[in-house]
Amino acid sequence: DSGVTQTPKHLITATGQRVTLRCSPRSGDLSVYWYQQSLDQGLQFLIQYYNGEERAKGNILERFSAQQFPDLHSELNLSSLELGDSALYFCASSTLTGELFFGEGSRLTVL
Amino acid sequence: GDSVTQMEGPVTLSEEAFLTINCTYTATGYPSLFWYVQYPGEGLQLLLKATKADDKGSNKGFEATYRKETTSFHLEKGSVQVSDSAVYFCALSDLTWNAGNMLTFGGGTRLMVKP
Numbered sequence: 585d586s587g588v589t590q591t592p593k594h595l596i597t598a599t600g601q602r603v604t605l606r607c608s609p610r611s612g613d614l615s616v617y618w619y620q621q622s623l624d625q626g627l628q629f630l631i632q633y634y635n636g637e638e639r640a641k642g643n644i645l646e647r648f649s650a651q652q653f654p655d656l657h658s659e660l661n662l663s664s665l666e667l668g669d670s671a672l673y674f675c676a677s678s679t680l681t682g683e684l685f686f687g688e689g690s691r692l693t694v695l
Numbered sequence: 696g697d698s699v700t701q702m703e704g705p706v707t708l709s710e711e712a713f714l715t716i717n718c719t720y721t722a723t724g725y726p727s728l729f730w731y732v733q734y735p736g737e738g739l740q741l742l743l744k745a746t747k748a749d750d751k752g753s754n755k756g757f758e759a760t761y762r763k764e765t766t767s768f769h770l771e772k773g774s775v776q777v778s779d780s781a782v783y784f785c786a787l788s789d790l791t792w793n794a795g796n797m798l799t800f801g802g803g804t805r806l807m808v809k810p
Contacts, residue, residue, distance in 0.1 A: 586738060586740070617797065617798075626801075626802045626803060627784065629797055629798070629799070629800075632797055640797050642797070674738060674739065683741055683744070684741070684798055687738050688736075688737055688738045689738055
């Protein structure tokens with residue numbers, strides 16, 4: 585158990601819909617990262633937050649957004665979903681310069 | 696930008712065989728290097744790491760040496776077990792970049808070990 589909790593574990597929805605994925609980091613970790621894992625793109629960095637503020641942005645689509653709340657949990661919002669958004673979405677947390685600990689992921693299926 | 700290249704899988708070995716998974720990288724700064732492992736249905740777990748040139752990371756019988764001259768970080772294990780079957784990811788973190796310690800991953804290599 586990494587200490588990082590992601591919900592939901594599985595999600596099935598239709599094209600055009602919007603979903604929210606939630607992540608609770610390890611106790612004491614201020615940084616949260618979101619990654620997308622798909623068969624054709626591998627593991628892609630989406631975005632990082634540190635203590636509530638966006639710190640780095642990767643290959644995140646404009647239809648996607650994220651935020652980190654005062655209690656340090658984070659949410660990834662995916663809207664106007666397309667078939668190609670079907671993937672495993674991982675959250676990870678760390679101290680600013682320490683090891684990343686990954687959650688078990690949220691598997692999104694868009695039909 | 697930073698990038699990591701891994702040998703493509705799947706790699707299929709018999710139990711007790713020697714394992715090598717190649718990993719090379721490009722980075723503008725002085726990266727730390729990592730191997731992560733993903734077992735079926737689970738998230739990624741850190742397997743080992745090295746933070747500077749010539750460092751050797753090791754864990755659970757796996758080893759990798761940070762070779763700056765060849766920009767490589769190959770993963771090795773002398774005798775694999777069925778329980779080692781998983782997907783292995785090489786990754787780097789360039790702490791000189793003003794973005795915390797975001798990891799850049801390779802494409803992953805699936806290892807299958809047969810009894």
